[in-house]
Amino acid sequence: MARPITMIDLFAGCGGMTSGFAAAKGFRPVMAVEWNLHAAATYAANFGEAHMRWGDIAEIPDRDIPRADVIIGGPPCQGFSNLGSRNVEDPRNKLWKEYLRFVRRAKPKVFVIENVDRFQKSAEFALLLAEAQPGGLLEGYELSDALLPAVDYGVPQRRKRAIVIGSRIGRIEAPEPTHGPGRRLRWSTVHDAIADLPRVPGTTSLPASKTEFFGRPVPGVFKEADLHLGRTPTERSLLRYDCVPPGGGRFDLPDHLLPDCWRNKKTGTTDVMGRMRWDHPSLTIRTEFYKPEKGQYLHPQWNPEDPADRVNRPITHREAARLQSFPETFVWCGSKTEIARQIGNAVPPGLAEAIARHLKPRLREAG
Ligand SMILES: C[S@@+](CC[C@H](N)C(=O)[O-])C[C@H]1O[C@@H](n2cnc3c(N)ncnc32)[C@H](O)[C@@H]1O
Incomplete structure (x- = not known):
């Protein structure tokens, strides 16, 4: 039996993303963070209460952050969303910095940031890319980004999520689409x-x-x-x-x-x-x-x-x-x-599962 791949889910919501990683098998959550009580409870009911930290991510001290192979999660997107204010000064946009603090501490081999499509055009995204340059907070990580239509991965919904994959085990591109015209499988309806x-x-x-x-x-x-x-x-x-x-x-x-x-x-x-x-x-x-x-x-x-x-x-x-x-x-x-x-806030588990299946062999190879 291979060692489980440990993971942390930040801004976990009800655990849509963790659900997809769980379905891909071989991943074990060691920490999740969510400050909405009802969402944290849904997560806990599905994946266990002991490793769910119900509270503000900013209040988790560095010493409580465990090592993990993977970090997943999406900082709240209202600041970037088409429906939101589009204000780059929106304090919610600063939460991605909390994400970086976790990356620095947990030292994952790979991290996955998901967000709404506007994220790729935002000032915060440009800053994120800059952090991966020599001397930056993410030095040693190679970043790739893509806009993934969930429908191309078997989800019966035309939802698009921006995905950034950061890796210190060699650059990892987004998974290839599997469903849709000209592909092996048709779109789900x-x-x-x-x-x-x-x-x-x-x-x-x-x-x-x-x-x-x-x-x-x-x-x-x-x-x-x-x-x-x-x-x-x-x-x-x-x-x-x-x-x-x-x-x-x-x-x-x-x-x-x-x-x-x-x-x-x-x-x-x-x-x-x-x-x-x-x-x-x-x-x-x-x-x-x-x-x-x-x-x-x-x-x-x-x-x-x-x-x-x-x-x-x-x-x-x-x-x-x-x-x-x-x-x-x-x-x-x-x-x-x-x-x-x-x-409505969740990453479709079907999309998260496609990402998890894609990452798994790379993580296994890296040991
Ligand atoms: C887009 S949802 C995440 C959905 C999740 N990835 C999924 O797949 O189900 C963002 C979550 O971040 C949580 N959140 C926002 N600010 C937070 C903070 N400061 N600390 C912890 N959680 C926070 C919100 O309550 C919300 O559930």
């Missing part, structure tokens, strides 16, 4: 991910259970099936949903059903009030996928000839977790809103 799930969710609320994590009671632990949650839309919302065919969106609404903000805004935000298509991957699943006015989140079933054969609701948390490629065995902690945030 919304149908592949959710077609087997009940079209009418049986409930609108999570079970009333609580479990103690880090000495605090947290809602959960919930199974995937507990996350199939319906909502109670107004009559007017239902009329709107019913007008939108697969691939369509707010431009399909008749004038009398348009809210003022959309009537006055004739361009932009094309995917809002959108309906998914069965035979395509979904668009990016963000943290508020349960609100159809926020993106293309309506269930894909919509029969043009038969209004009774239409599913007029947004996707459920369970469906969102599937579209993010979480395994069915993954368990969840937190309120409905918190779990949605965990799902």
Whole structure:
């Protein structure tokens, strides 16, 4: 039996990235850091509480940082995100420096930073590259960066993540895409991910259970099936949903059903009030996928000839977790809103698994 490859997950969220590394087999988490209690609890319920440090990364003293073969994790991306402020002075952008502190201390052979696509164009990214020059904090590491569409690695979703791979065992490029036109495997679709799930969710609320994590009671632990949650839309919302065919969106609404903000805004935000298509991957699943006015989140079933054969609701948390490629065995902690945030913030485990499988032989070779 080969020695497990030890890893640290920073800004771990619910552990989407760790989930992918776990699926690749051979990796053993020795530390994870996350300051959101509900997300840290979800991580702990899946991967163990003992090595999860629930708290601010800046407050972890150097002496507590163990050696590890790999560091993974994504500093919060709101400062870079298209939806965020794009402010380079945003204090959240400085958190990547905490990441570097961990790299200096844990001395991993390889580290993987993930972020939103804008990261590659940011001032912080340029500074990161500069640190890998002689005399910099990352001296000895070779960096490669790529923009990876999750759909090209088997995830049924068109989400793109910027990935930086830092290595002191020789430069490592991003893994080659495996899925898509002209490749060995076809793209996964919304149908592949959710077609087997009940079209009418049986409930609108999570079970009333609580479990103690880090000495605090947290809602959960919930199974995937507990996350199939319906909502109670107004009559007017239902009329709107019913007008939108697969691939369509707010431009399909008749004038009398348009809210003022959309009537006055004739361009932009094309995917809002959108309906998914069965035979395509979904668009990016963000943290508020349960609100159809926020993106293309309506269930894909919509029969043009038969209004009774239409599913007029947004996707459920369970469906969102599937579209993010979480395994069915993954368990969840937190309120409905918190779990949605965990799902939407995660690196799709399927993408993380492709990265982990790609790194594994290089790490094994290096001993
Ligand atoms: C984009 S999410 C990470 C998602 C994760 N990589 C996954 O795959 O599930 C970023 C996380 O960083 C956490 N975070 C932000 N600032 C932090 C800090 N100062 N210390 C610890 N965690 C922090 C947030 O609570 C959030 O869960």
